[in-house]
Amino acid sequence: MVEVLVLGVLAVAAASFGGALAGRPAEPFREAARLLTTQRRVTARADVLLARIGVVSLPVAAALAALVVPFGDRVAVGTRVGVVWFNAMEVVAWGSVWLAGWGVNSAFGLVGGYRFLVQGLAYELPHMFALVTASLAAHSLDLRAIGHAQEGLWFAVWMPVAFAVYLVSAAAMAFWGPFDHPVGDDLAGGVLLELSGPDRLVFLAGRYGLLAAASAVAVPLFLGGGAGPLLPAWLWSLLKTCAVLALLVWTRRRLPVLRMDRAMTVAWTVLIPASVLQALVVAIVVV
Amino acid sequence: MEAVAFWVLAVAAVGAGIAVFVVDSMARATFALLASFLCVGGELLLIDLHYLGVLIVLMMIMEMLVMAVFMVMYMMNPAGLMPMTMLHNRRGALAVSGAAFAALAAGVFTVPWPRRAGRPPRDPTVALGEAIMGPKMLVMMVIGVAILATMIATVVLAAHRGRYDGGDGTR
Numbered sequence: 001m002v003e004v005l006v007l008g009v010l011a012v013a014a015a016s017f018g019g020a021l022a023g024r025p026a027e028p029f030r031e032a033a034r035l036l037t038t039q040r041r042v043t044a045r046a047d048v049l050l051a052r053i054g055v056v057s058l059p060v061a062a063a064l065a066a067l068v069v070p071f072g073d074r075v076a077v078g079t080r081v082g083v084v085w086f087n088a089m090e091v092v093a094w095g096s097v098w099l100a101g102w103g104v105n106s107a108f109g110l111v112g113g114y115r116f117l118v119q120g121l122a123y124e125l126p127h128m129f130a131l132v133t134a135s136l137a138a139h140s141l142d143l144r145a146i147g148h149a150q151e152g153l154w155f156a157v158w159m160p161v162a163f164a165v166y167l168v169s170a171a172a173m174a175f176w177g178p179f180d181h182p183v184g185d186d187l188a189g190g191v192l193l194e195l196s197g198p199d200r201l202v203f204l205a206g207r208y209g210l211l212a213a214a215s216a217v218a219v220p221l222f223l224g225g226g227a228g229p230l231l232p233a234w235l236w237s238l239l240k241t242c243a244v245l246a247l248l249v250w251t252r253r254r255l256p257v258l259r260m261d262r263a264m265t266v267a268w269t270v271l272i273p274a275s276v277l278q279a280l281v282v283a284i285v286v287v
Numbered sequence: 288m289e290a291v292a293f294w295v296l297a298v299a300a301v302g303a304g305i306a307v308f309v310v311d312s313m314a315r316a317t318f319a320l321l322a323s324f325l326c327v328g329g330e331l332l333l334i335d336l337h338y339l340g341v342l343i344v345l346m347m348i349m350e351m352l353v354m355a356v357f358m359v360m361y362m363m364n365p366a367g368l369m370p371m372t373m374l375h376n377r378r379g380a381l382a383v384s385g386a387a388f389a390a391l392a393a394g395v396f397t398v399p400w401p402r403r404a405g406r407p408p409r410d411p412t413v414a415l416g417e418a419i420m421g422p423k424m425l426v427m428m429v430i431g432v433a434i435l436a437t438m439i440a441t442v443v444l445a446a447h448r449g450r451y452d453g454g455d456g457t458r
Contacts, residue, residue: 047312047314047315049315079337081412091348120353
């Protein structure tokens with residue numbers, strides 16, 4: 001279970017790093033304290049049960065995804081289908097965002113929730129193909145086995161397209177950075193608009209958790225798992241995870257939010273064909 | 288322990304299934320149905336069919352959420368927060384479902400169940416793939432790509448500007 005806790009700490013560190021890039025590393029903690037002491041805003045005729053389920057399920061999904069993340073050979077739950085489980089828990093975010101947007105009975109929240117659903121498939125398909133490509137090359141759905149299969153040559157090196165697609169779609173699945181349309185400023189905050197106090201804190205923490213889990217899974221999938229000189233395997237996994245997570249956090253600061261229709265066009269016409277072709281190349285090489 | 292988990296999941300699956308027809312909001316009905324499916328996925332995990340169980344969890348979440356879009360869009364009560372009912376044609380539906388349940392329950396007790404031959408395979412995922420696809424792997428692969436191409440083509444044709452232009456100026 002210590003692996004799940006480590007990812008939780010990484011999620012907090014990611015929030016702090018994001019603050020540090022803006023010059024205020026303590027800002028997330030101050031904001032958390034403020035949210036914890038803020039009274040909940042109540043909307044008229046809200047479906048409170050569904051909204052709460054939506055808010056709470058996001059960090060729960062992130063924690064469940066963290067269960068199968070290996071650090072070196074250490075893993076909370078060793079399963080042979082870790083890749084599929086991780087993807088299933090990522091997709092829970094669709095439900096979380098839609099429920100949180102729908103439940104509060106507010107137009108902007110509703111639009112935000114629907115945005116994520118209509119975009120979901122365009123990001124999930126290339127994401128799935130990237131996951132499949134790494135599994136295909138390693139002949140396994142077990143994240144540890146995939147990590148071990150990269151002795152000598154990291155998958156990121158000989159299937160760079162799949163790695164790039166994974167990073168882009170992982171950010172999109174966590175509605176992060178250039179893909180934060182469901183909580184976008186053009187919607188006055190979208191799903192986040194009516195979430196206040198502890199609800200907002202839990203929801204935002206869940207998003208950082210999802211981002212941390214996706215970064216940690218990139219390591220066994222494409223970055224050789226725990227392979228590395230001198231240091232123990234779990235430490236290498238941790239360092240690589242930090243690097244990927246820092247990259248994603250930094251991207252949010254550096255890149256503007258894409259226009260939604262352009263992001264969709266790119267997802268359907270570039271990401272999906274590119275990831276399919278990459279899978280084809282890898283399949284031919286492996287077989 | 289496993290027996291307890293089985294019964295908890297089984298009762299929860301049936302309970303959530305009943306809730307689909309009791310709740311008065313489309314959104315709640317959708318997610319009650321999803322909860323029922325997730326319990327079934329949990330049952331499969333219990334009998335060590337890990338791949339199938341997790342696949343059910345993954346596919347059902349995606350399916351129910353895509354369905355949420357259409358259900359809320361097409362149902363007589365799009366707002367969903369207003370009261371509605373999932374029950375229509377009560378007598379007919381009751382007769383059909385009662386008969387179906389009786390037939391299935393009778394099947395459980397009258398069919399002579401075969402004894403287990405052999406042992407479970409070491410990796411049920413591989414065994415399942417071999418059993419379903421085995422010699423027809425090539426056909427399955429071609430169909431898979433064809434389905435994907437169909438999906439993308441449908442989206443392109445259905446999109447407002449997919450057929451006629453790719454520019455932003457003419458919308």
